[in-house]
Amino acid sequence: MPASQPEKVLILGIGNVLWADEGFGVRCVETMAQSHALPEDVRIMDGGTQGLYLLPFLEETDALLVFDAIDFGLEPGTLRVLRDDEVPAFMGAKKMSLHQTGFQDVLATAALLGRAPERLTLIGCQPVELEDYGGGLRPAVAAQIAPAIDYAVAELTHWGFPIVAGSTETGDLADSSIRRDAYEGGRPAAHEACRTGDERFFPTSAKEPA
Amino acid sequence: MTTQTPNGYTLDTSGKRIVVDPVTRIEGHMRCEVNVNDEGIITNAVSTGTMWRGLEVILKGRDPRDAWAFTERICGVCTGTHALTSVRAVEDALGISIPDNANSIRNIMQLNLQIHDHIVHFYHLHALDWVNPVNALRADPKATSELQQAVSPSHPLSSPGYFRDVQNRLKKFVESGQLGLFKNGYWDNPAYLLPPEADLMATTHYLEALDLQKEIVKVHTIFGGKNPHPNWLVGGVPCPINVDGVGAVGAINMERLNLVSSIIDKCIEFNRNVYLPDVVAIGGFYKNWLYGGGLSSKACLAYGDIPENPNDFSAEQLHLPRGAIINGNLNEVHDVDPRDPEQVQEFVDHSWYTYGEPGKGLHPWDGVTEPKFELGPNAKGTKTNIQELDEAAKYSWIKAPRWRGNAMEVGPLARYVVGYAKGHEDIKNQVDGLLRTMNLPVSALFSTLGRTAARALESEYCGRLQKHFFDKLVQNIKNGDSSTANVEKWDPSTWPKEAKGVGMTEAPRGALGHWIRIKDGRIENYQCVVPTTWNGSPRDAAGNIGAFEASLMNTKMERPEEPVEILRTLHSFDPCLACSTHVMSPDGQELTTVKVR
Numbered sequence: 001m002p003a004s005q006p007e008k009v010l011i012l013g014i015g016n017v018l019w020a021d022e023g024f025g026v027r028c029v030e031t032m033a034q035s036h037a038l039p040e041d042v043r044i045m046d047g048g049t050q051g052l053y054l055l056p057f058l059e060e061t062d063a064l065l066v067f068d069a070i071d072f073g074l075e076p077g078t079l080r081v082l083r084d085d086e087v088p089a090f091m092g093a094k095k096m097s098l099h100q101t102g103f104q105d106v107l108a109t110a111a112l113l114g115r116a117p118e119r120l121t122l123i124g125c126q127p128v129e130l131e132d133y134g135g136g137l138r139p140a141v142a143a144q145i146a147p148a149i150d151y152a153v154a155e156l157t158h159w160g161f162p163i164v165a166g167s168t169e170t171g172d173l174a175d176s177s178i179r180r181d182a183y184e185g186g187r188p189a190a191h192e193a194c195r196t197g198d199e200r201f202f203p204t205s206a207k208e209p210a
Numbered sequence: 211m212t213t214q215t216p217n218g219y220t221l222d223t224s225g226k227r228i229v230v231d232p233v234t235r236i237e238g239h240m241r242c243e244v245n246v247n248d249e250g251i252i253t254n255a256v257s258t259g260t261m262w263r264g265l266e267v268i269l270k271g272r273d274p275r276d277a278w279a280f281t282e283r284i285c286g287v288c289t290g291t292h293a294l295t296s297v298r299a300v301e302d303a304l305g306i307s308i309p310d311n312a313n314s315i316r317n318i319m320q321l322n323l324q325i326h327d328h329i330v331h332f333y334h335l336h337a338l339d340w341v342n343p344v345n346a347l348r349a350d351p352k353a354t355s356e357l358q359q360a361v362s363p364s365h366p367l368s369s370p371g372y373f374r375d376v377q378n379r380l381k382k383f384v385e386s387g388q389l390g391l392f393k394n395g396y397w398d399n400p401a402y403l404l405p406p407e408a409d410l411m412a413t414t415h416y417l418e419a420l421d422l423q424k425e426i427v428k429v430h431t432i433f434g435g436k437n438p439h440p441n442w443l444v445g446g447v448p449c450p451i452n453v454d455g456v457g458a459v460g461a462i463n464m465e466r467l468n469l470v471s472s473i474i475d476k477c478i479e480f481n482r483n484v485y486l487p488d489v490v491a492i493g494g495f496y497k498n499w500l501y502g503g504g505l506s507s508k509a510c511l512a513y514g515d516i517p518e519n520p521n522d523f524s525a526e527q528l529h530l531p532r533g534a535i536i537n538g539n540l541n542e543v544h545d546v547d548p549r550d551p552e553q554v555q556e557f558v559d560h561s562w563y564t565y566g567e568p569g570k571g572l573h574p575w576d577g578v579t580e581p582k583f584e585l586g587p588n589a590k591g592t593k594t595n596i597q598e599l600d601e602a603a604k605y606s607w608i609k610a611p612r613w614r615g616n617a618m619e620v621g622p623l624a625r626y627v628v629g630y631a632k633g634h635e636d637i638k639n640q641v642d643g644l645l646r647t648m649n650l651p652v653s654a655l656f657s658t659l660g661r662t663a664a665r666a667l668e669s670e671y672c673g674r675l676q677k678h679f680f681d682k683l684v685q686n687i688k689n690g691d692s693s694t695a696n697v698e699k700w701d702p703s704t705w706p707k708e709a710k711g712v713g714m715t716e717a718p719r720g721a722l723g724h725w726i727r728i729k730d731g732r733i734e735n736y737q738c739v740v741p742t743t744w745n746g747s748p749r750d751a752a753g754n755i756g757a758f759e760a761s762l763m764n765t766k767m768e769r770p771e772e773p774v775e776i777l778r779t780l781h782s783f784d785p786c787l788a789c790s791t792h793v794m795s796p797d798g799q800e801l802t803t804v805k806v807r
Contacts, residue, residue: 016283018268018280045438047438048439050289052420052423054438111383112383113420174439177272177273177276188270
């Protein structure tokens with residue numbers, strides 16, 4: 001743990017909004033930018049599943065705060081906060097595709113280059129449902145957005161950045177057409193667009209949102 | 211038992227069956243099964259996967275002008291290419307023409323993505339199939355320096371001290387237990403042939419490529435307003451041009467154009483001084499490993515891309531070539547029309563869907579996605595735990611796209627074979643030059659290494675094209691044209707009641723098409739046929755095997771329980787799939803689990 005306070009902070013929401021609770025991290029940063037006024041040295045960003053594309057942003061920050069849906073093996077909808085060396089082991093489980101370099105690999109790459117952030121905090125939520133392509137957040141996960149943001153505010157305060165209510169102007173969030181309200185509100189009904197598929201990926205529970 | 215496929219392969223299923231089973235959520239599940247004979251030679255190959263065709267599910271009823279933002283999220287790497295394909299499909303449907311500057315800017319962005327993807331693919335995903343970073347620790351830095359200067363005299367980073375520093379850094383990294391990036395390699399497999407010095411040189415360039423790729427994507431931040439997830443616009447590009455502006459928010463000014471120009475120069479330099487020389491140097495050690503050609507010498511498809519002028523997609527106006535080669539006849543290149551219902555069709559006889567009747571092909575505008583998941587009578591295991599597939603029945607979630615009934619390879623090698631056959635000057639010069647340097651015949655092109663080399667050549671060519679369009683953009687702005695978007699038909703009240711369109715691009719990994727139907731201002735149907743659907747396609751009703759399957763045939767495996775050769779060849783396609791493999795013994799018992807990078 002470094003002795004000095006960080007000068008720059010990056011808040012990153014990661015995950016794929018198209019896969020139900022996988023979108024938790026992105027929805028957290030979306031909400032936080034609407035509800036809190038962040039100072040200039042705190043950047044907030046929708047990282048999606050961008051892998052190596054995120055490397056430059058990691059390199060230019062002293063402290064990194066990540067929101068993400070993580071499989072902790074806990075009760076669905078449970079939040080957990082991890083710090084520094086505790087983080088990578090959990091993120092390894094989430095490697096999404098050959099190209100969507102796991103975030104763990106992005107962190108390892110930053111370390112290999114000797115430019116990893118000095119501090120790292122992960123605020124993760126155990127998902128209820130991932131295998132619902134086109135679906136939105138399940139209620140138990142959506143209910144954790146506000147508590148997750150409270151944790152983030154506490155962490156930022158601890159890092160020397162007291163945060164007040166308000167809003168943050170930024171171009172680093174998702175296009176308005178796929179923000180949570182538009183995305184979830186515009187979903188076609190199940191009878192209009194087939195949602196079934198491979199039994200391994202589309203368990204019965206996923207066919208209708210809970 | 212042996213069978214003959216119409217596209218020229220003899221399949222023999224009598225030998226030991228090896229299952230390489232990668233898993234993913236996003237782009238679907240890809241799995242590969244092969245039979246090998248007593249000499250370790252692959253005699254049958256089966257490629258299977260889910261490319262869950264979920265876009266129609268998500269996009270139905272939405273605003274066509276927003277489709278790009280959804281398609282951008284399909285995948286973490288082809289983001290920009292999907293977005294471009296999507297806006298082109300909508301513009302095609304609604305008859306929207308884009309201004310000249312928008313064409314130049316889109317081309318620069320697409321070429322930029324192409325270069326980024328090729329470099330990242332080679333150094334960060336594919337190189338480890340040929341290069342052994344652990345072996346690099348044994349290299350002599352002085353000898354590495356000499357090798358570097360011999361391979362690429364113009365590359366400034368070549369001193370013994372530089373390589374020693376990298377080696378120390380690597381050593382520290384490996385010793386700290388953070389082998390993460392390099393784990394799961396078969397580092398003692400005899401398939402690795404490089405001396406330690408070449409391994410150290412290539413590993414060093416892996417690090418240089420990491421630094422470069424961060425610069426490359428800044429072009430997307432400048433023209434797309436932001437990165438990750440740059441903005442796109444039906445009718446043009448969403449960035450105003452104001453060359454006289456100083457620090458105007460979002461607008462393109464001279465300062466930003468100068469930054470783009472310097473990035474373009476860096477790409478050109480890296481391709482010439484590092485990427486291409488590395489491919490020649492590494493390829494030189496593997497000259498006798500000419501497996502993996504598959505369909506590339508028989509059937510190649512390219513839609514073409516990078517139009518010289520806006521709104522003109524005629525073949526002769528495209529810098530990346532369009533055309534189809536079939537039946538191994540390189541003397542005839544057919545033109546490709548994605549609107550023609552007889553050309554691109556998708557079949558499902560061996561896919562887990564049904565059209566209600568066998569042998570039927572559907573054009574994407576009329577695409578139907580009705581799942582039918584069933585295992586064939588000779589499959590082993592259960593539906594949720596398949597141990598061995600029955601390829602005589604349905605065996606994949608990927609549909610089988612065909613061009614006039616032919617299984618096709620797409621991607622950089624397909625583009626280069628089509629370009630070479632058409633006598634495309636740049637492509638021909640590049641290919642002939644490389645073959646001369648390496649003292650190889652044209653036939654060497656049709657191989658796994660040929661695919662890898664074509665990607666490097668294309669990266670170099672795209673660098674030059676990027677410069678061409680940058681100069682064109684600057685000249686046009688100087689001439690007083692600052693228009694970047696056409697919003698005449700932005701309002702849905704100006705649209706016809708019903709419309710259909712198609713957008714095409716050459717994604718880094720191959721021909722990509724989006725087909726859209728619009729009704730009453732909303733999306734009625736949306737179908738994507740992505741490159742990995744072509745390459746990873748299962749068999750069709752006639753028995754033609756797909757490109758992945760064909761490329762694995764007749765390959766000799768050094769150690770069948772370590773599928774280095776399978777991974778090498780599959781990776782050479784740059785497939786958009788996540789992989790975690792399980793290698794099984796013939797009785798179905800799991801031997802090893804590895805992750806494929």
